[in-house]
Every structure is written in C-alpha cells, then in structure tokens.
Amino acid sequence: MxxxxxxxxxxxxxxxxxxxxxxxxxxxxxxxxxxxxxxxxxxxxxxxxxxxxxxxxxxxxxxxxxxxxxxxxxxxxxxxxxxxxxxxxxxxxxxxxxxxxxxxxxxxxxxxxxxxxxxxxxxxxxxxxxxxxxxxxxxxxxxxxxxxxxxxxxxxxxxxxxxxxxxxxxxxxxxxxxxxxxxxxxxxxxxxxxxxxxxxxxxxxxxxxxxxxxASRKTSSGTNVPGWHYTQPYVQGAADDHELWASPEICEGKLDHNLLWNEIYYEPADDLRVVDMATGDICLWLGEDEFLSRIEKIYTNSKSCKDTSAMDVSPLKNTGISIGAITQDLSFSEITKINDLISHIVVLSSEFAVTNVPKDSSVKIILHRVESSKKGSKQLREILPKIFETISTVSMQDQVIILCDSGKDLCVGLALAILAKYFDRDWNLVSSLPHVNKDVIKQHLCMVLSCRQVNPSRNTLQSVNTILM
Known part of the structure; x- marks a missing residue:
C-alpha cells in the first residue's frame, strides 16, 4: 500500500x-x-x-x-x-x-x-x-x-x-x-x-x-499523545461542531453529550455495552460498524423509556408568560395539569405538537411548523403578526405557554415580542403600546436570562426588531 x-x-x-x-x-x-x-x-x-x-x-x-x-x-x-x-x-x-x-x-x-x-x-x-x-x-x-x-x-x-x-x-x-x-x-x-x-x-x-x-491536548498528527494507547490517532477537539459528525443518520440526529454520558457510557447489557468499565474506555475489539449499531440500539431503548410527563418550562416571573422546550408530542392534559390558568399554548416546532386536545376546551392551541434554523428565525416575521391577532392580552389570569424545539431560541423571540408589546421595562402590564427600540429588546432579554438560560439567535432577534419597530 x-x-x-x-x-x-x-x-x-x-x-x-x-x-x-x-x-x-x-x-x-x-x-x-x-x-x-x-x-x-x-x-x-x-x-x-x-x-x-x-x-x-x-x-x-x-x-x-x-x-x-x-x-x-x-x-x-x-x-x-x-x-x-x-x-x-x-x-x-x-x-x-x-x-x-x-x-x-x-x-x-x-x-x-x-x-x-x-x-x-x-x-x-x-x-x-x-x-x-x-x-x-x-x-x-x-x-x-x-x-x-x-x-x-x-x-x-x-x-x-x-x-x-x-x-x-x-x-x-x-x-x-x-x-x-x-x-x-x-x-x-x-x-x-x-x-x-x-x-x-x-x-x-x-x-x-x-x-x-x-480539555484537549494540542497535536498536529494525533500521535505521540501521552497516555493515548490506541491504534487510531487521537482527535483534538473531537466534540467541536458535533452536528457535522453526529449526523441525522446516527440516533436520529440525537447523539449528544447527554446521550453519551447518561445512556451509552454506563450501558450495563453485555450485548449493547461499548465501554470496558475496567478501563473506562471503548472496548478495543469494537469496530465502527458494531459501535454504531450498539449505540443505535441504546438510543432506541432510552427513547422508549423516556418520561413522557417531563416538561421543561420556565415562567417569566409574574407576566403570565412561560417559555420552554418541546422535544416530543405533549398531551394537552400534561401541560394544563401544571397550570389551570392557561389561555394559549403556542408551539413553534417542525416535528412536535400538542395532542389529545378536548373539543370543548377554551384553551387556544397555536401551532406553527417552524424549524430551528436561520430559515425558521426569519419565518417569525410572518408568524408574529398572526399570533398577535390571537393573543390580545396576557396576565396571570390569561397565561401563555410558548414552546419551541430548543426552549432557547424561537420561543424567546415570541416572548420578547409579547413583552415589548404589552409590558414596560420592569414587566408591568401597560394599556398602550410602549416605545420600542433595540435597547428595550435587550433589556427584556436580560430579564428573560434571569429566569431561564436562553440563547436567541441573531436572526430571531432581527425578526423581532423588524416586526416591532
């Protein structure tokens, strides 16, 4: 060769x-x-x-x-x-x-x-x-x-x-x-x-x-790394840009740090285990194909055991607005049992929705199929005016839950738009539209950050600014 x-x-x-x-x-x-x-x-x-x-x-x-x-x-x-x-x-x-x-x-x-x-x-x-x-x-x-x-x-x-x-x-x-x-x-x-x-x-x-x-040692070749005793070269910064190597074909695109450490690393079953617990490293005899096959099965098993009642939602103090993530279809009863004062549930997701909604329910379900991407962030410019036609008021008696795939981006954009439209900078409800500029949006975002760790993209914030100003 x-x-x-x-x-x-x-x-x-x-x-x-x-x-x-x-x-x-x-x-x-x-x-x-x-x-x-x-x-x-x-x-x-x-x-x-x-x-x-x-x-x-x-x-x-x-x-x-x-x-x-x-x-x-x-x-x-x-x-x-x-x-x-x-x-x-x-x-x-x-x-x-x-x-x-x-x-x-x-x-x-x-x-x-x-x-x-x-x-x-x-x-x-x-x-x-x-x-x-x-x-x-x-x-x-x-x-x-x-x-x-x-x-x-x-x-x-x-x-x-x-x-x-x-x-x-x-x-x-x-x-x-x-x-x-x-x-x-x-x-x-x-x-x-x-x-x-x-x-x-x-x-x-x-x-x-x-x-x-x-965490990673600087190396140009991946060899001569102290403590590295494997035939394949060491990869510096192996986790960087994980979406490029943990592709959608692997575990439905859900291979992340949580799946690695919570499910894969400590898998006890002999026919699925990929880590030698005596060394804490991947089994030396395990090739790439078998490794991928096993973690795929571990992922499938973990998905079937997932707690379907788990909700990741954070209230924004006393505004009546809550934001959170939707990572699977959620039943109407699971959402409303944690709060019986909800008037609107807004879902911004390309995959998931609210299911089993009673026909006689007074709660309005607003679903927009939006993906978590730059394209999805720009779609907010079309979506926000439509949502405002439905949500005319927000209070502790008429509460709104806003969900998106990450719980950190699109739902934050909508929440910021509602806050800027109906609340002052201290989150007191106002009767007339407050003056809105980029500084006001930044101030609202700072207060949102005190309630939940979020990271709205630049494109999401630009869409909010475009609609409100």
Whole structure:
C-alpha cells in the first residue's frame, strides 16, 4: 500500500464516530481531575467533556466574540448565572476545547477575559483599588502573554470602558447587584490551563478565579499523545461542531453529550455495552460498524423509556408568560395539569405538537411548523403578526405557554415580542403600546436570562426588531 493511501486511511479512521467518542472520553478523564471545584461547561463543545451529573452549570462564551478585531462583551450572552457559583467556591473551572492547530479557543483566551474585565470595571469604578493595582492597570484585562500579543491586548484594553458604559446604560447590571451575586467585593480573574501545562488551579483569598481549562491536548498528527494507547490517532477537539459528525443518520440526529454520558457510557447489557468499565474506555475489539449499531440500539431503548410527563418550562416571573422546550408530542392534559390558568399554548416546532386536545376546551392551541434554523428565525416575521391577532392580552389570569424545539431560541423571540408589546421595562402590564427600540429588546432579554438560560439567535432577534419597530 502506498504511503499516501496509508495517510488517507488514517485520516478516515480518526474521523470515525467511535474514535471521536474515545477521544472525548480520554479528554474527559483529564477534566475530571479538577472535580474538587465547580465545573462549568462552555456550550456547545465543552458540554461533551463533563458528565452532566458533574456539571455545575453551562454557559455560552462564543469564540467569535474574541476573534481579532471583533472583541466584545455580548449583550445576548450575559452568562450572569455563573456568578452565583462563587458563593460556593472562590474558584470555578470553565471547560472548552478546540480543534487542532491551537492550544486554546478564543472563547477562553479573549472572550472570557473581556467579560471579566468589563464586570470588574463596573464593580470597581471610581474606587481606590491599590490592593489590586496590578490587575486594574489595564482596565482589569488579563490575557496570557504567551498566546495573546501585546498589541492585541492593548487594543482590547481600550474597548473595556465603552462596553461597561453600554451595560450600564441599558441597566443590565449594577455594582451592588454584582457584589450581591458574587457574595463579596473582589475582582474576577481568569487563569489558563491545558493538557501538558505544569501548573495547577490558581486560588487566592482576595479574588475570584476562573480557571479557563482546555480539555484537549494540542497535536498536529494525533500521535505521540501521552497516555493515548490506541491504534487510531487521537482527535483534538473531537466534540467541536458535533452536528457535522453526529449526523441525522446516527440516533436520529440525537447523539449528544447527554446521550453519551447518561445512556451509552454506563450501558450495563453485555450485548449493547461499548465501554470496558475496567478501563473506562471503548472496548478495543469494537469496530465502527458494531459501535454504531450498539449505540443505535441504546438510543432506541432510552427513547422508549423516556418520561413522557417531563416538561421543561420556565415562567417569566409574574407576566403570565412561560417559555420552554418541546422535544416530543405533549398531551394537552400534561401541560394544563401544571397550570389551570392557561389561555394559549403556542408551539413553534417542525416535528412536535400538542395532542389529545378536548373539543370543548377554551384553551387556544397555536401551532406553527417552524424549524430551528436561520430559515425558521426569519419565518417569525410572518408568524408574529398572526399570533398577535390571537393573543390580545396576557396576565396571570390569561397565561401563555410558548414552546419551541430548543426552549432557547424561537420561543424567546415570541416572548420578547409579547413583552415589548404589552409590558414596560420592569414587566408591568401597560394599556398602550410602549416605545420600542433595540435597547428595550435587550433589556427584556436580560430579564428573560434571569429566569431561564436562553440563547436567541441573531436572526430571531432581527425578526423581532423588524416586526416591532
């Protein structure tokens, strides 16, 4: 066999689902070494490297918010819920990964440091900071000099006051609220760890530490990785862009971190098991075809055992609006038994619906077949006016439940539109249409984020803005 063909076969082997999962398991063992601290997974990639039972929270710091020349503090991805964890521990570990060619993703290198710096700037503005003089000198920005150039660091420093002013102008968070969430008046300081770096988690009594941890080891070939004893090459950042390799043909497109750790990894049946529990790794004798066949059966079994009564819905305080996910057909009685004041149930889904609706029910069911995609987000421009024709009022006596496939995107868009149309910025019901602009939408989104961890896409927010303004 020619050398080029051997390389081609090796690349094909490294791209198999089996080898990706084994690489994820290998990296997860490294992450597990830090379990003495609360472990936070950065969506989406980081979720794969932490067992759900060991995940204190998940956040969404995007690498694109840290790309050169595009550094920003995202007003859509505030991640303020992570601050509450510091009341449990002065140090938390934030996990992410990246594909080959880099040691660390920009989300950990620059997005998180910018986030910390902006919040510190707000928390210590106009204060004597002699105690933290070294930290405060660059507008509180800390980046690793071996990975972020001095010129890039300097350019980021100049943007921090502007980002802080924007947060303050919108009233998204104030100094006292930050101190209350954290439980003390101390700065947030990022540190960086990755496989092969000879240091431990940094902790100090006079600061809150965010250990930015890369799960995967940097490698160009996938070979010569310490501790990797398998014939196929190691895949750095194997979980990245999982929708490209965990394709719709595999487990109906439902192969994710939850299925891996909650069902596949601990499968007890001998004829289905894929993991050797003596080593915690995938059975060496298991080929790709048999591996895929077994996880398909595990998925089918888990689906048949799923609790059909489970609902994932969050009320938006006392507005009468609740938002959530619909991941299977839901019976009318299952929805209404948790709330007998519902007047409307809105479902924005390409697959699922409300079933067994009584003919004499006064509750209006509004179903729009919308997929969770850029196309679906743009469809909201046609759908929202139609929904407003049906929903003329919202209150605690006339409540609305809004469901979409993810519980984080389309349902949030509709909720924001209703909030902006019928409520003021403090979520008090108003009799006339309030003035609406992009800042108002951002303020409503910030309050939604205090009720549920959501992540509406840019296209969803643009559709809301188009309809309301």
């Amino acid at each position: 020619e050398y080029s063909q051997i390389l081609k076969d090796l690349r094909r082997e490294s791209a198999t689902v089996r080898n990706r999962i084994q690489s994820i398991i290998f990296d997860a063992k490294y992450v597990a070494q830090f379990s003495e601290f609360p472990i936070v997974a950065n969506e989406r990639c980081g979720l794969w490297y932490v067992e759900p039972k060991n995940t204190a929270a998940s956040v969404y710091f995007k690498s694109t918010d840290g790309h050169t020349g595009q550094w920003k503090f995202s007003l859509r991805r505030l991640n303020f819920h992570m601050l509450d964890l510091f009341q449990l521990s002065q140090t938390i570990v934030l996990v992410d990964s990246t594909r080959k060619g880099k040691i660390m993703p920009d989300a950990l290198l620059k997005t998180v440091p910018m986030w910390c710096a902006v919040l510190n700037y707000i928390m210590f503005e106009k204060e004597d900071v002699d105690q933290w003089d070294e930290l405060a000198k660059d507008n509180w920005l800390c980046t690793p000099p071996e990975m972020v150039s001095a010129s890039e660091h300097s350019a980021m420093v100049k943007l921090i006051p502007e980002h802080a002013r924007e947060v303050q102008k919108l009233g998204l968070v104030v100094k006292q609220e930050l101190i209350q969430k954290l439980g003390a008046h101390k700065p947030l300081v990022p540190h960086w760890l990755y496989p092969g770096k000879k240091s431990r988690v940094s902790a100090s009594d006079n600061q809150f530490s965010i250990c930015c941890l890369t």
